[in-house]
Each structure stands twice: as C-alpha cells, then as structure tokens.
Amino acid sequence: MIREARGDEIEAVLRVLEGALLEVDPAEVREAIGRGDVLVAREEGHVRGALVLDGNHVEAIAVTRPHRATGIGSALIERAAERGPLSAGFRPAVRPFYESLGFEIECVEGSEGDETRCRGRLAGQDS
Incomplete structure (x- = not known):
C-alpha cells in the first residue's frame, strides 16, 4: 500500500533512505512528512520503500534491499x-530505473573530480 x-x-523512513546510502537531512525529511511530501510503501506492517x-x-527514493x-x-x-509534472536528479547507476518509467534523461559529466549527475522529467508531462 x-x-x-x-x-x-x-525513523522507519530514515532507515530506508539511509539503508540505500542516501544522504538526507532528518529535519528536512520531518518537515516534508508534515507537508505530505513523503510517500511510503507499507507491506506486512513495515515501511518497505520511501519517496521524498x-x-x-523527487529528492530521494529508496526501497529496502x-x-x-x-x-x-x-x-x-x-x-x-x-x-503533477515530476522531475528527479540522480546518479547514472540508477538511470535504468528512471528510463523504465518513461523519464526523459540528460546526464552531465562532472568537472574536476565532481561525479556525473543525471536529471530527468517524466515523459508526457508538461514543465
């Protein structure tokens, strides 16, 4: 669900996000929950996935291993x-996930040791 x-x-949301090695600010996640901007996937009474x-x-999305x-x-x-229109920023390693959902993706190589980053917008949605 x-x-x-x-x-x-x-706490459950933070465990899921941090378990995926995502750097999140607990205070910001708490504020996002208060705004209704955190979604959870619950199964058998436990949070199995979270999206901020x-x-x-999309600031963060993770599913338990x-x-x-x-x-x-x-x-x-x-x-x-x-x-409404959905966008996301992410590492190239998760590009296949976003592509499978229909995101239009652009990746930019980092300069001077910065890591390559990708961003995407869900295809078929207006800006």
Whole structure:
C-alpha cells in the first residue's frame, strides 16, 4: 500500500533512505512528512520503500534491499506523478530505473573530480 507518511514513521523512513546510502537531512525529511511530501510503501506492517518530494521534484527514493525489483519503487513514482509534472536528479547507476518509467534523461559529466549527475522529467508531462 502506498500512502503519505505519518509523523510517527520518521525513523522507519530514515532507515530506508539511509539503508540505500542516501544522504538526507532528518529535519528536512520531518518537515516534508508534515507537508505530505513523503510517500511510503507499507507491506506486512513495515515501511518497505520511501519517496521524498520537494514540490514535484523527487529528492530521494529508496526501497529496502530485500524488496528491490518488486515494483515498489515504480509504484512510489507512479503515485508521486499523480500530483503533477515530476522531475528527479540522480546518479547514472540508477538511470535504468528512471528510463523504465518513461523519464526523459540528460546526464552531465562532472568537472574536476565532481561525479556525473543525471536529471530527468517524466515523459508526457508538461514543465
């Protein structure tokens, strides 16, 4: 089940995000939960995936390791896209995930040791 996160789920959301080695600010995640900008995927009473939005921009998305490749991440993106045009910034390693969902993607090589970053917008959605 995909739904907005509740305030009492902050620790579970942070565990999922940090378990995917995403750098997140707990205070910002707490504020996003308060705004209704964090979605969770719950299964068997546990948070299995989380998505953090800033407006319609995906700030972070993660699924617990044992539940990856089961459609949870796709379901989180689909639910977030119901809110309007969706964009995301991400590492090239997760480009196939976003491509599989129909994102139009552009990657820019970093300069002077900066890592390559990609950004995408969900195809078929206006700016």
